[in-house]
Amino acid sequence: MPLRAKVATSVSKTAAALSRAAGRGDGSVIGGWLGLKIDPDLLAHLAAGRAIALVSGTNGKTTTTRLVAAALEVVGGQHGVATNSFGANMPTGHTSALAKAGSTPFAVLEVDEHYLARVIDETNPRVVALLNLSRDQLDRAKEVAMMAQMWRTALAGHPDVIVVANADDPMVVWAAQGSGHITWFSAGQRWLDDSFVCPESGHPIERSGGDWWCSGCPLRRPRPQWYVEDDGVVDPRGDWHLVKLQLPGTVNLGNAATALAVAAEFGVRPIEALPRLSTVASVAGRYAQVERDGRNVRLLLAKNPASWLEAFDMAEQAPTLLSVNARDPDGLDTSWLYDVDFAPLRDRPVLITGDRAYDLAVRLEVNGVRFEHVKSFDEALRTVPPGRLEVIANYTAFQDIRAELDRVN
Numbered sequence: 403m404p405l406r407a408k409v410a411t412s413v414s415k416t417a418a419a420l421s422r423a424a425g426r427g428d429g430s431v432i433g434g435w436l437g438l439k440i441d442p443d444l445l446a447h448l449a450a451g452r453a454i455a456l457v458s459g460t461n462g463k464t465t466t467t468r469l470v471a472a473a474l475e476v477v478g479g480q481h482g483v484a485t486n487s488f489g490a491n492m493p494t495g496h497t498s499a500l501a502k503a504g505s506t507p508f509a510v511l512e513v514d515e516h517y518l519a520r521v522i523d524e525t526n527p528r529v530v531a532l533l534n535l536s537r538d539q540l541d542r543a544k545e546v547a548m549m550a551q552m553w554r555t556a557l558a559g560h561p562d563v564i565v566v567a568n569a570d571d572p573m574v575v576w577a578a579q580g581s582g583h584i585t586w587f588s589a590g591q592r593w594l595d596d597s598f599v600c601p602e603s604g605h606p607i608e609r610s611g612g613d614w615w616c617s618g619c620p621l622r623r624p625r626p627q628w629y630v631e632d633d634g635v636v637d638p639r640g641d642w643h644l645v646k647l648q649l650p651g652t653v654n655l656g657n658a659a660t661a662l663a664v665a666a667e668f669g670v671r672p673i674e675a676l677p678r679l680s681t682v683a684s685v686a687g688r689y690a691q692v693e694r695d696g697r698n699v700r701l702l703l704a705k706n707p708a709s710w711l712e713a714f715d716m717a718e719q720a721p722t723l724l725s726v727n728a729r730d731p732d733g734l735d736t737s738w739l740y741d742v743d744f745a746p747l748r749d750r751p752v753l754i755t756g757d758r759a760y761d762l763a764v765r766l767e768v769n770g771v772r773f774e775h776v777k778s779f780d781e782a783l784r785t786v787p788p789g790r791l792e793v794i795a796n797y798t799a800f801q802d803i804r805a806e807l808d809r810v811n
């Protein structure tokens with residue numbers, strides 16, 4: 403590595419460590435930012451010589467990244483896989499994660515959708531996993547079809563990259579189509595509102611069961627090589643593998659199928675990967691279960707309409723606390739609440755809290771869901787009987803509750 407890159411790496415690690423010691427989070431953003439100021443090519447230097455998987459999409463990327471990293475320990479060992487496990491998913495976070503890990507043969511990086519093109523250019527990955535595209539952070543994120551176009555252009559420029567892509571999402575399929583080597587998986591798609599129109603021809607997309615096709619051009623669902631069946635995953639040879647996860651919901655079975663497909667491109671067989679996947683109990687607080695005052699609190703993160711639907715699917719029929727903020731990391735616009743059908747919650751006691759609890763209150767009222775407003779997480783705990791309390795919160799609301807529970811992992 404050139405001298406400038408060595409110095410930049412060292413400064414990046416030191417700054418991150420100082421930031422952690424000062425109690426300002428995990429320090430990966432400031433560390434990476436400083437490193438890239440000193441050497442703008444630092445990410446490329448740090449990536450060189452590693453076999454890398456990138457994971458991108460609107461939802462599920464933190465969890466899938468974690469599962470892929472666990473699976474790659476089969477070939478890399480416990481210290482041989484670098485990853486940005488704290489969800490810092492822009493180039494500053496990638497730089498910091500690779501600097502901190504030292505030289506490892508493998509790296510698995512979660513990548514914000516907007517940065518995928520740049521990170522592919524700089525890290526020359528072996529595999530890029532594309533999960534899904536749907537609306538997110540309405541006040542600043544790109545419109546879904548524009549994002550698909552950006553991905554498509556980026557991948558067309560790297561025909562050597564292996565693309566592992568979700569056959570169930572028309573936007574993802576269209577973005578991946580021009581790639582030289584594609585492995586399709588099926589992870590399901592519960593949210594359909596961002597793919598009613600064909601990105602190629604503008605005709606309506608028709609759907610039947612799990613299948614879909616464009617009514618005006620040849621774009622249609624490719625046959626997936628990896629897919630979920632019952633409680634397991636079928637591999638490209640047609641063998642079915644039972645998947646035992648600590649993470650809830652069919653959404654996470656889909657994430658496991660994705661992780662197995664990515665790991666296979668690194669020579670890891672499902673039979674070797676599966677025991678590693680089952681060790682993952684929570685991901686940066688998501689899905690964590692905490693005992694508090696006789697209540698079993700489970701934390702579910704939901705940041706946009708598609709992920710709220712998934713959270714309703716994961717949550718048990720138990721008292722449920724919803725918390726919504728609209729601070730900068732959440733996006734300032736809460737009109738997305740009207741994209742979510744809250745009707746699945748009509749059969750359980752619902753509590754609401756958070757900075758924008760009143761926005762949520764109006765939405766629930768319109769949706770015919772009864773609820774009670776509480777001022778704090780503590781009040782929510784006192785309000786529900788002993789037993790399970792499901793908590794579904796958006797980004798900063800989730801971090802607030804996690805902090806009250808002593809930063810559970």
Ligand SMILES: [Zn+2]
Nearest residue numbers: 600603616619
């Ligand atoms: Zn079409």
